[in-house]
Amino acid sequence: MARDPDLVQKGFGLKAAVAGELAADYRSRLIEALRGRQGLLDLGPIKFHLAEEFGFCYGVDRAIDYAYEARRHFPDKTIYVTNEIIHNPFVNNRLREMGFRFFEDGHSISSIGEDDIVLLPAFGATVEQIDEIKKKRAVIVDTTCGSVMNVWKRVEYYGRDGYTSIVHGKHYHEETIATVSRALSEGGHYLVARNEPEAQMVIDYILGVGLDREAFLEKFGPVSSEGFDPDIHLEKIGVANQTTMLANESAKISVMLGAAVLKRDGHSENFREFDTICSATQDRQDAILKLGNRHPLDVILVIGGYNSSNTAHLCKIAGKFAPAYHIDGPEAILSGESIQHLEHGAAETVVATNWRPDNKPLRLGVTSGASTPNSIVAEVFSKVAALYGLDPMSFIGPEEGLEIVEV
Ligand code: SF4
Structure with missing residues (x-):
């Protein structure tokens, strides 16, 4: 992905040129x-x-800097943003004033022409969305934060090795949607647990003391991958999280899930973890x-x-x-x-x-x-x-x- 000439994952050498504007805004x-x-x-x-x-x-600073640099580098081009660039209305409105066109304002991938620029936000975009945008042959300015990409790498690695990603996050949050798409792209499965009580339900199922299969699927079917089968896909699990969750809750959930797998199997080979809360x-x-x-x-x-x-x-x-x-x-x-x-x-x-x-x-x-x-x-x-x-x-x-x- 990084070698794609139409995918820009850095600034345009205009950091100093836009610094005054950023400071003023x-x-x-x-x-x-x-x-x-x-x-x-x-x-x-x-x-x-x-x-x-x-x-x-640092991720937001970088995303906004790239946006301002892109505007300066392509003064006459149409620049689309696939989502809010970050979750702040003031910043998004400022970009609107600068001529950026947001998908959430009615634009979409079908609006993009090959001379246009597309900005991906700090929390990234799904694999499918990026593939579709690439087909438009537009230049993509990718502002995805490095800490989000670290989570993606982890989830891809779980998927490749046959581990289901248990993601502590909000299933509707753009970052989590982008993250779980990486599990799918590697042929893996995922389940999103929003908080400790939901993680406990997963643990209870792992230990055979919780919801029955039907009730479990009713609860977690909408927040897990298509075809997710708890009797198969909770055998080998890896933990990841949305980078902005409560750090101590993520850590606790990871320990709880690891302990459950150890108790069930008598060893930890079927459990992987990695702290993906950003610093x-x-x-x-x-x-x-x-x-x-x-x-x-x-x-x-x-x-x-x-x-x-x-x-x-x-x-x-x-x-x-x-x-x-x-x-x-x-x-x-x-x-x-x-x-x-x-x-x-x-x-x-x-x-x-x-x-x-x-x-x-x-x-x-x-x-x-x-x-x-x-x-x-x-x-x-x-x-x-x-x-x-x-x-x-x-x-x-x-x-x-x-x-x-x-x-
Ligand atoms: S992952 Fe962390 S550093 Fe990156 S944009 Fe999100 S909050 Fe900021």
């Missing part, structure tokens, strides 16, 4: 200044505590744990797109320490009393009241998902500070945060 002097203050911004009536690791991960996800999850353990907080705001899996998981962790709200940007703060947010696992946002306790100073924890621009985080700071009649930038020195923004 997504960076924030306020947030960069906070990095130099251990994340603390004390405005008096409100104390912001920003997590040590937050926001754009950026791990770092952000560790950082919110650290923030919560280190500082007493009244509220935590977790900022990211509502379809961002890693943001949802950060919010779940944050909720152990204080009321935590997953919001997608400053507009979610409706007033000093009410906030629009997404509860964990819910499909629709709800409005919570009295989100801001009136003790002073308010101790507010903040973090953001791997696809959230710092500019959005800064707008949330400003919106919250405005509730107190304050401007956070007036608390930042004239030189603070400048060196990083001016790329």
Whole structure:
């Protein structure tokens, strides 16, 4: 795949040329200044505590950089994006403004002409989709994150060796859909387990103490490969995961499944595992744990797109320490009393009241998902500070945060 001349898996040598534009669109002097203050911004009536690791991960940084470079390199060409490039509405809309055409806006593979460019998002695309796009002879700019590709390699290897991939993930998430397509492409099977209770059902079946075959297929048929037979395809299993799941839950599921196979067989030859949580996800999850353990907080705001899996998981962790709200940007703060947010696992946002306790100073924890621009985080700071009649930038020195923004 990498030798295909129409498949570009790197930038166009324009990193420096687009750096200013990227900084203007997504960076924030306020947030960069906070990095130099251990994340603390004390405005008096409100104390912001920003997590040590937050926001754009290396995969997202790279995907957006490639998109901007592609636009610059092909100024007159039509560029399609097969999905959201990342799970952040602000970034996707910015690309729309730059002329990118998204499949989710009604375009499709049939829209592509051979002079066009097709951008694959950071979480990749399925084997079939890529094959179909290649037939169009368009240039493909592949921004798939290397950490996602590592999972694919693992799953392909399981498939080649006759192991069924048990993927800890969300079966409808684009990354997981792309991942399981790799198992199929190697003639393998897969089953997606969303969480520990679902993994336990698989374990119970392996040990012969759970659902009967029919009930098992009813439960897992829709999230497993066609022709999946639990009596055959749970004999040899390999574990993988969507890169943005809760790291400790993935690790636990892997240990549980390994122990079940060992108990059933008396050996571990029929079990394979590999930690496929990406380091950026791990770092952000560790950082919110650290923030919560280190500082007493009244509220935590977790900022990211509502379809961002890693943001949802950060919010779940944050909720152990204080009321935590997953919001997608400053507009979610409706007033000093009410906030629009997404509860964990819910499909629709709800409005919570009295989100801001009136003790002073308010101790507010903040973090953001791997696809959230710092500019959005800064707008949330400003919106919250405005509730107190304050401007956070007036608390930042004239030189603070400048060196990083001016790329
Ligand atoms: S969250 Fe991890 S796997 Fe996903 S794009 Fe970022 S670095 Fe890559």
